[in-house]
Amino acid sequence: MTDKLFYLPRERFQFFLTCISNHCYQCIGPQLRDGAILYEAFTSVEALPKGYRDSQKPGEYRVKQNGDQRFFAWANGPQALKPLFFAPEEPMWRAHKNDEGFVVDGLLPETKSIAVIGARACDLAALKIQDKVFLQGDYIDPYYARRRESVFLVGVNCTHSASTCFCVSAGNGPRCDSGFDIVLTELDDGFVVQAGSEMGGIILSELNLGTAIEEQILLSNSATEYAATTQTRSLPEEDLRKTLFANLHHERWENVAERCLSCGNCTQVCPTCFCHTEAEVPALDGNSSVHMRQWASCFSEGHGYIHGMQTRPEITHRYRQWLTHKLGSWHDQFGTSGCVGCGRCMTWCPAAIDMVEEVNIICGGDRFWQSGEGAL
Ligand code: SF4
Numbered sequence: 001m002t003d004k005l006f007y008l009p010r011e012r013f014q015f016f017l018t019c020i021s022n023h024c025y026q027c028i029g030p031q032l033r034d035g036a037i038l039y040e041a042f043t044s045v046e047a048l049p050k051g052y053r054d055s056q057k058p059g060e061y062r063v064k065q066n067g068d069q070r071f072f073a074w075a076n077g078p079q080a081l082k083p084l085f086f087a088p089e090e091p092m093w094r095a096h097k098n099d100e101g102f103v104v105d106g107l108l109p110e111t112k113s114i115a116v117i118g119a120r121a122c123d124l125a126a127l128k129i130q131d132k133v134f135l136q137g138d139y140i141d142p143y144y145a146r147r148r149e150s151v152f153l154v155g156v157n158c159t160h161s162a163s164t165c166f167c168v169s170a171g172n173g174p175r176c177d178s179g180f181d182i183v184l185t186e187l188d189d190g191f192v193v194q195a196g197s198e199m200g201g202i203i204l205s206e207l208n209l210g211t212a213i214e215e216q217i218l219l220s221n222s223a224t225e226y227a228a229t230t231q232t233r234s235l236p237e238e239d240l241r242k243t244l245f246a247n248l249h250h251e252r253w254e255n256v257a258e259r260c261l262s263c264g265n266c267t268q269v270c271p272t273c274f275c276h277t278e279a280e281v282p283a284l285d286g287n288s289s290v291h292m293r294q295w296a297s298c299f300s301e302g303h304g305y306i307h308g309m310q311t312r313p314e315i316t317h318r319y320r321q322w323l324t325h326k327l328g329s330w331h332d333q334f335g336t337s338g339c340v341g342c343g344r345c346m347t348w349c350p351a352a353i354d355m356v357e358e359v360n361i362i363c364g365g366d367r368f369w370q371s372g373e374g375a376l
C-alpha cells in the first residue's frame with residue numbers, strides 16, 4: 001500500500017470504472033434490488049444506489065432515498081462477498097458410463113476476471129478468513145481457488161455504521177487496512193483514493209488524478225471516525241474462547257433457543273461461514289450423475305447427524321455450537337475469530353436475535369451489556 005492519497009472528483013467516477021474495465025475486469029458493484037443493496041455486474045455509474053441510506057436493527061432492514069449524490073453512504077446489505085467465491089450451489093464432478101465402465105470428469109467453474117467495487121472493511125476481513133479456510137490449509141479447494149484467481153478489489157471506507165455494526169470491537173473497521181487494490185473514502189463531491197497494490201497504482205496513474213489536499217484528507221478521516229464512534233454494539237474485551245467454553249451450561253443458551261427458529265439465515269448471510277453439504281444428482285436414465293455442493297448450516301438437523309446419531313438434537317445445542325465455534329474454537333482451527341463484526345446475522349434473523357447481546361450476557365451479564373435499543 002502506498003501512502004499517497006489522490007482525489008477523484010465524482011464526475012470522473014464513470015471514467016474510473018472504464019479504466020478498470022479496460023483491464024478486462026467485469027465490474028461487480030452494489031445495486032438496489034427488491035428493497036436491499038446487493039452486488040451485481042454493471043458498467044454504468046447510474047446503476048449504483050445513489051442517495052440511498054439504510055436503517056438496520058435486529059430483524060429489520062430498510063433502505064430509503066436521501067436525495068444526495070453519494071453512492072456508498074449505506075452500511076452493508078445482506079450480500080457479503082462470499083457467494084462470489086464460494087458458490088451457494090455448484091457441480092463438483094460428473095460421472096457417466098461409457099463402453100469400458102464409467103468416467104469421472106471434474107467440473108471446475110468457468111470464471112471471468114472481476115472487479116468488486118465497494119467492498120467494506122468487514123467483508124475484506126472475511127475474505128481473508130475464507131482464504132485461510134479454502135486456500136491455506138492442507139487441502140486447497142479448487143473451485144474457490146479458480147474464482148479467486150483474478151479479482152480486483154476496490155474497498156470503500158465506511159462513513160456510516162448501522163446500529164448492528166460492531167467491526168470496531170471485532171478489530172476490522174470501519175477503515176479498510178489491507179486486502180484491497182484501491183480504497184476510496186467518499187465525500188460530498190468526490191473520493192479520497194489510495195492504491196493498495198501494483199495494479200491499483202497502475203489504474204490510478206491512468207486516471208491522472210491530483211493529490212488530495214489537506215482539507216479532503218481531514219474530511220475523509222473525520223467521516224470514518226464518525227462511523228467508528230457511532231457504533232453502539234461491542235463484544236466483551238476478554239478472551240471469548242475461554243469464557244464461552246467456561247459457560248457451556250449458562251441458562252442463556254436455553255433462553256436463546258426458545259426464540260431461535262433454527263432457520264439458518266444467520267449462517268447464510270455470514271461472510272465467513274463455510275459449511276456445506278454434498279449430494280449426488282443422478283440422471284433419470286441412470287447413465288450419469290452430477291455431484292453437487294450446496295451451502296449448509298449448523299442450525300439444520302442433518303448437520304449434526306453422524307453415524308446414526310444426532311449430536312445436536314436441540315436448538316440449544318445448535319446455537320451454542322454456532323456461537324462457540326464462531327468466537328471460540330475458530331481460533332484453534334484458523335488462528336483468528338470467525339466473526340468480523342458485520343452484524344448481518346442480527347439484521348437478517350427473523351427472530352431478531354442479537355448475537356452481541358447473547359455473548360455479552362453469557363460472558364458476564366449486565367456488566368458488559370450496554371448497547372442502545374438492544375439493552376436489557
Ligand atoms: S439465530 Fe436467528 S437467523 Fe439464526 S437460526 Fe436462529 S432464528 Fe434463524
Ligand code: SF4
Binds near residue numbers: 339345
Ligand atoms: S457472526 Fe454475525 S456479525 Fe459475525 S461475521 Fe458472521 S454475520 Fe457478521
